Amino acid sequence: MDSYTHPYTFSQRAQQLTSSTIREILKVTERPEIISFAGGLPAPQGFPVDVINEAFGRVLAQNGRSALQYGPTEGYAPLRAWVAEDLKRVGADVSPDEILIVSGSQQALDMLGKLFIDPGSKVLVEAPSYLGALQSFSLFEPTYVAVPTDGGGLIPEGLTADSAAGARFIYALPNFQNPTGLTLSLERRHALAERCAALQIPIVEDDPYGELRYAGEALPGLLGIGRAAGATVVRLGTFSKVLAPGLRLGYIAAPRHIIAKLVQIKQATDLHTATLTQMAVYETIKGGFLTQHLPMVRDLYKQQCGYMLDAMAQHFPATASWTRPEGGMFIWVTLPEHIDGTKLLARAIERNVAFVPGEPFYAGAGAKANTLRLSFVTVPEDKIRAGIAILGQLIKES
Amino acid sequence: MDSYTHPYTFSQRAQQLTSSTIREILKVTERPEIISFAGGLPAPQGFPVDVINEAFGRVLAQNGRSALQYGPTEGYAPLRAWVAEDLKRVGADVSPDEILIVSGSQQALDMLGKLFIDPGSKVLVEAPSYLGALQSFSLFEPTYVAVPTDGGGLIPEGLTADSAAGARFIYALPNFQNPTGLTLSLERRHALAERCAALQIPIVEDDPYGELRYAGEALPGLLGIGRAAGATVVRLGTFSKVLAPGLRLGYIAAPRHIIAKLVQIKQATDLHTATLTQMAVYETIKGGFLTQHLPMVRDLYKQQCGYMLDAMAQHFPATASWTRPEGGMFIWVTLPEHIDGTKLLARAIERNVAFVPGEPFYAGAGAKANTLRLSFVTVPEDKIRAGIAILGQLIKES
Incomplete structure (x- = not known):
């Protein structure tokens, strides 16, 4: 929010709304050269247009x-x-x-x-x-x-x-x-x-x-x-x-x-x-219709998830741990405690890779900054493998 | 709201929400025999399907x-x-x-x-x-x-x-x-x-x-x-x-x-x-498209408004006054001060005619209970004339 005085008064709740730093950083993920694991978008190939x-x-x-x-x-x-x-x-x-x-x-x-x-x-x-x-x-x-x-x-x-x-x-x-x-x-x-x-x-x-x-x-x-x-x-x-x-x-x-x-x-x-x-x-x-349609969507997501888990096993260091989802769109990574997810994001973006750092997902006390969320849904296999390799390297260097 | 104690607590704002008496009364307007001037619906003949x-x-x-x-x-x-x-x-x-x-x-x-x-x-x-x-x-x-x-x-x-x-x-x-x-x-x-x-x-x-x-x-x-x-x-x-x-x-x-x-x-x-x-x-x-489409919609609304104003001039007593809109969907009626719009609605519904009493449209002090809102948009001409005749009679009898 800027400091110029406006001729109107916002509610308390509106005044407390601040533009998210993470959202600002993630705006770059719209650039085509970025391999983005940050999204929450479902795979459009799954839409029965x-x-x-x-x-x-x-x-x-x-x-x-x-x-x-x-x-x-x-x-x-x-x-x-x-x-x-x-x-x-x-x-x-x-x-x-x-x-x-x-x-x-x-x-x-x-x-x-x-x-x-x-x-x-x-x-x-x-x-x-x-x-x-x-x-x-x-x-x-x-x-x-x-x-x-x-x-x-x-x-x-x-x-x-x-x-x-x-x-x-x-x-x-x-x-x-x-x-x-x-x-x-x-x-x-x-x-x-x-x-x-x-x-x-x-x-x-x-x-x-x-x-x-x-x-x-x-x-x-x-x-x-x-x-x-x-x-x-x-x-x-x-x-x-x-x-x-x-x-x-x-x-x-x-x-x-x-x-x-x-x-x-x-x-x-x-x-x-x-x-x-x-x-x-x-x-x-x-x-x-959903009974016919959903198996295709599930197969697609399973395959995408498999690509990412496979690449993580290959490229991530043993000091990192991550979830193995039975469904859905996300993998959660816990890094060694000295690695801050937001700082890692800044360096990943320099290498054209994006994800969402874990800290904003915590409300109240006890946030773990050494976490990140990866979505595997909309990225092609070769880019998943390339992006995870870069992330693995950055984590090892941290 | 009923008096049974629920195992949850609503917010202050939700507790203050009450079911509107008028809305309850107007539920009867869905019956096919009712001539309803209560609606706020646009005329579906105007939809370019x-x-x-x-x-x-x-x-x-x-x-x-x-x-x-x-x-x-x-x-x-x-x-x-x-x-x-x-x-x-x-x-x-x-x-x-x-x-x-x-x-x-x-x-x-x-x-x-x-x-x-x-x-x-x-x-x-x-x-x-x-x-x-x-x-x-x-x-x-x-x-x-x-x-x-x-x-x-x-x-x-x-x-x-x-x-x-x-x-x-x-x-x-x-x-x-x-x-x-x-x-x-x-x-x-x-x-x-x-x-x-x-x-x-x-x-x-x-x-x-x-x-x-x-x-x-x-x-x-x-x-x-x-x-x-x-x-x-x-x-x-x-x-x-x-x-x-x-x-x-x-x-x-x-x-x-x-x-x-x-x-x-x-x-x-x-x-x-x-x-x-x-x-x-x-x-x-x-x-x-709207440049071609809107003249038809305006003509339709003008005609409908005309039917209602014409019928009101014929059937409403000189003690009532009403607006003559240049557009839109509504006519507002002011009755002699001794007539309460909500009470008039109860009697009108017995005669299969509905409208919205004016009082709920006032916030704060100064509500005028001797008012009502009529919509002329979705009712066919013969029913507009019949409904207005009944309303005019009820007003005269009040």
């Missing part, structure tokens, strides 16, 4: 005027019913009126901030956690308390009566977490659900990547496990990773009383999510 | 992967440039980087609430004003101060150093205001701009209906007039009324320093507006 095109065409030809008119804040009823039915896949039995359609799950985070957070409210997050969620919640000025994680993700025992007291909710990504790529075991899911039920802490389960599992066995989600244990669970899902992110379409599954409040919030926030988009996505998926 | 369908098809066929990928938070660059160019029409000279694309102008209201409003901040609004804006701003807990209006809309002289002191902004709809249908004269626009410049109050100009003028002469907007006078102006626009609302597409025009802050807010709010929608709308309008 023709199928989506046909679906938009059919909806506009058959129901154009409805598709272009205002719609209900709750969302398009057939899509809500589809989502409710689909949640059986993750072991949850929910009704269509427990589903609210939103404009991407980032919007769900904003709405949950509005619903639950007063200035100073305690919010429990994994350490590290999804940066976009931290940014979204931060507009409502919470106090973050980090629940520790280890190689198995969030540690339920780290959630104590003391750390949980007065917390408005705990935010968790159980599958192939962003940024770590870690997956919460079945045992930990049950332990977390029971603990949250006992401590009366609502669980916000964010599961953007769950359908992108390419190794290991699918596990039931926190929604079903938590409900069975008597916990309040709000689940966020998205079509960004199973269809395409440019559509901006996601959903919230929650108890009716919470959905009712979120509907009022959604109406004040943007009235409703685009009718045409909802109808076209429903048209795309209603006949079971 | 085929042209939009072709545009989506071309974008997906030619640039499908880009259209389905994440995009920049600021919006699709060619659409930003188109909006900047289009604003010459309302007398403003702005650059594309002073434009931010949003998911409908309701989202702009939410983002301006985040940008400007702390709990208790003073916000100046017209009396009456757009209900959706009041709902949106209210999530950020402002204190409203009503600037009085008369038959010419907002009275600039009503904005005094005292009433304006510390206000974060004034929110105004200069063209065919919702709910009154009134248009601010050129003289008042200049007076308002000069006063806001002198008092250092930013102007938020909301202009959803400006292109729907079917009588009188087009006037320059507050953006250009305000800038020339040295005021800070934030303008909100939308494609909802010139193309179709189900797309959820709008924009904010503002000084760069404000846009920069709003971009950070937008990123936390929903990352960005759907790429495909932005590209398809740009594809629809880039060749000048």
Whole structure:
């Protein structure tokens, strides 16, 4: 922010927003010569462009005027019913009126901030956690308390009566977490659900990547496990990773009383999510398209992940350690303690390689600066190998 | 809200949200036998379904992967440039980087609430004003101060150093205001701009209906007039009324320093507006389509407005008065003081006629309960005449 005095006053929350140093550094990743492992973009080869095109065409030809008119804040009823039915896949039995359609799950985070957070409210997050969620919640000025994680993700025992007291909710990504790529075991899911039920802490389960599992066995989600244990669970899902992110379409599954409040919030926030988009996505998926489509996407991600893990084994020193994700888009690297990820990024960019340093993913105390996040999704194999070789060399030189 | 104790705590702002009595009453308007003047829906006959369908098809066929990928938070660059160019029409000279694309102008209201409003901040609004804006701003807990209006809309002289002191902004709809249908004269626009410049109050100009003028002469907007006078102006626009609302597409025009802050807010709010929608709308309008399309929409609205004014002249008593809009969607009725609009609605619904009572459109003190808003847009001529006859009879009996 500049020092010129403007003839207007921003809110406290807006004054606290600062331009991220990392974001400024990463602007260079748009240059074509950069090998960027920094992105969070899904692979565009996985977008079913023709199928989506046909679906938009059919909806506009058959129901154009409805598709272009205002719609209900709750969302398009057939899509809500589809989502409710689909949640059986993750072991949850929910009704269509427990589903609210939103404009991407980032919007769900904003709405949950509005619903639950007063200035100073305690919010429990994994350490590290999804940066976009931290940014979204931060507009409502919470106090973050980090629940520790280890190689198995969030540690339920780290959630104590003391750390949980007065917390408005705990935010968790159980599958192939962003940024770590870690997956919460079945045992930990049950332990977390029971603990949250006992401590009366609502669980916000964010599961953007769950359908992108390419190794290991699918596990039931926190929604079903938590409900069975008597916990309040709000689940966020998205079509960004199973269809395409440019559509901006996601959903919230929650108890009716919470959905009712979120509907009022959604109406004040943007009235409703685009009718045409909802109808076209429903048209795309209603006949079971995702069942045919997702294996191709999973194979693609598995292959890309394999290239990177293979190159890391070859080029990274034994002093570095990293996660081996069973799905999703990210690998998390822990370097020797004397190496700062942000400083490493500056040197990597001189060599035309980019990634995201780990520190911004930590809220509250205990950030580990010797970490970094690598995305393997959109980079071709030869560039993955070349970029990882350069990173390995830089780490060894550090 | 029910009295059962839930195992979670909502934020103060969420606790204050109450289900609107009026909204509950108006749920009956979905019944087919109801003649509803309550809606705020544009006429679906005005939606260029085929042209939009072709545009989506071309974008997906030619640039499908880009259209389905994440995009920049600021919006699709060619659409930003188109909006900047289009604003010459309302007398403003702005650059594309002073434009931010949003998911409908309701989202702009939410983002301006985040940008400007702390709990208790003073916000100046017209009396009456757009209900959706009041709902949106209210999530950020402002204190409203009503600037009085008369038959010419907002009275600039009503904005005094005292009433304006510390206000974060004034929110105004200069063209065919919702709910009154009134248009601010050129003289008042200049007076308002000069006063806001002198008092250092930013102007938020909301202009959803400006292109729907079917009588009188087009006037320059507050953006250009305000800038020339040295005021800070934030303008909100939308494609909802010139193309179709189900797309959820709008924009904010503002000084760069404000846009920069709003971009950070937008990123936390929903990352960005759907790429495909932005590209398809740009594809629809880039060749000048709106110039061909809008005369048909204006003619339609003019005709519908004429039917209602004609029926009102025939059936309403001389003790009622009402506005004669030069554009837009609404007529505002002032009844004799002893008639309460909400009570009249209850009786009208028994006779299968609906409208929106005026009281909820007032923020702060001075609400006039003897008012109501009528929309003439989506009701066929015979039903307009029948519904107005019934309303006239009920008013006479009151």
